[in-house]
Amino acid sequence: MTSNSYDVIVAGVGAMGSAACWHLAQRGLRVLGLERFDLGHGMGSSHGLTRIIRLAYFEGSKYVPIVQRAHELWQKTGEQAGLKLLHVTGSLDLAPAGSGQVESSLQSCLDHGLEHEQLDGQEIARRFPGFSLPSGHIGLWQPGGGFVASEKAIFAHVGLAQSRGAEIRTNEPMLDWSPTADGGVTVRTARGTYSAGRLVITSGGWITDAVPALARTVTTVRQAIGWFTTRKPELYREGVFPVFILTVEEGNFYGFPLYEHPGFKLGGPHFGREPMDPREDDRTPSPRQVELIRACLARYLPDAAGEPLTLKGCLYSVTPDEDFIIDSVPGVPQAVFASCCSGHGFKFASAIGEILADLSDSGRSRFDLAPFSLARFAA
Structure with missing residues (x-):
């Protein structure tokens, strides 16, 4: 494996991407995280100190198993990082x-x-x-409800990922990417070109640049x-x-x-x-x-x-229905993405990072992801 070759590249190291980097790195994979701004920046949707976590979920019962897992992981991740990330206030x-x-x-x-x-x-x-x-x-x-210390959570995930060998490069956005004949991907930035077996796209408001199939939906x-x-x-x-x-x-x-x-x-x-x-x-x-x-x-x-x-x-x-999209890029199973969380996604980030790692590893998740498929918007 060359210095510019990785098992997985994560494009976007915010809430979802930082968690994905941690879950991938702790499995022994060589991980590269690419972030277009500084770590913990204020240009996206994760800044501002806190994000609510609710187990009772009026947006739909389909979310509850995932948020229950997220609740567990926020507690565990905080313990591993030596930080209090989950505050249970009711x-x-x-x-x-x-x-x-x-x-x-x-x-x-x-x-x-x-x-x-x-x-x-x-x-x-x-x-x-x-x-x-x-x-x-x-x-x-x-x-059981409360809040997650959102900026601390990103720092915790990144620090833990780096402790397992993940490389995190800030102010280096992914410019474009393409699948390769051997079932991997090539990713280009202003600083270089990287290859990987899999790609995770968690670029938030910039998701349509990387996944054009979302352009008419998001x-x-x-x-x-x-x-x-x-x-x-x-x-x-x-x-x-x-x-x-x-x-x-x-x-x-x-x-x-x-x-x-x-x-x-x-x-x-x-x-x-x-x-x-x-x-x-x-x-x-x-x-x-x-x-x-x-x-x-x-x-x-x-x-x-x-x-x-x-x-x-x-x-x-x-999204039009305000539900998430967690899926693979159409026609490219080695590239998975999670985004378009419609303003209620941060609480799930710890679990969605794990889901993305599972999808990258095996193409499967323990959770029913059918309600979050891109196919639901097909004409």
Whole structure:
């Protein structure tokens, strides 16, 4: 094997790609990870300190087995890296009774035997006085939910992968790739040409450059997150306040207890995302997005509705049905990809890295990936 030859090349070392590098490297494979920016950059969808992990999943019960495995792996990976990656705070889905979100989360709990509790408005107010919810809102409490320290998680995966011999090259994006006659791949960057038996593509908002078959399916959008001055931090500290998904007339919002930042973090509105070309350098949230977040805080979390301390934008790649795509490139089984996670993918990254390693090794996964096939979008 030459110096430019690898068992597997991973294109994109963010949430999914860093996990794939670790799972591949610990199997004794020679791994090259290529990242277009610095490690832990703010141009994609993994920055901003934290990402929610929920076991009760209103997006569909099909996700629950994978997120359960991800939960296990976040704990294990943190222990191996000597970092606390998984913070179990409990999670709340909050929505008007009958709107479907809480009911769907409840169904996923019933389908998979997840510990949960249904809460009415009075009980939500008693347990979590940081909320001021409209009459008629109900909640589903899931004690196993929490958040993952997202940037630390990427660093942990990369460090562990490097400890097993993986090479990680930053500021070196994959320019193009092609299959070879012997069933491998050739990858070209501005710095050189590399060969490998397999290719894993986890390039997020840039996925259509590497997998043109996705061009008519995937769109990229900007999502806003912000950290705001908190008048009563004792209401929102970790150990007292949960992670949550809140459905109100202004949209769907998500938030966290205080963590490594003096401000209260709120993101959204989920369906107020704005189209964005990933090649744009500016990730600043639009005034409209910031106004909607501040309106949500003022009405429903008034003691966290102070002035903004930090505002950021995230780049999401979105599918029409908002479900993931995990598959091989059409006609090229040695090239697999995972992306287009529509703004709810980070929590799964530890498990999806393992899935990609399994697909690269054997072409199979322990999970049913049929719901995440690209073929579902075939005309």
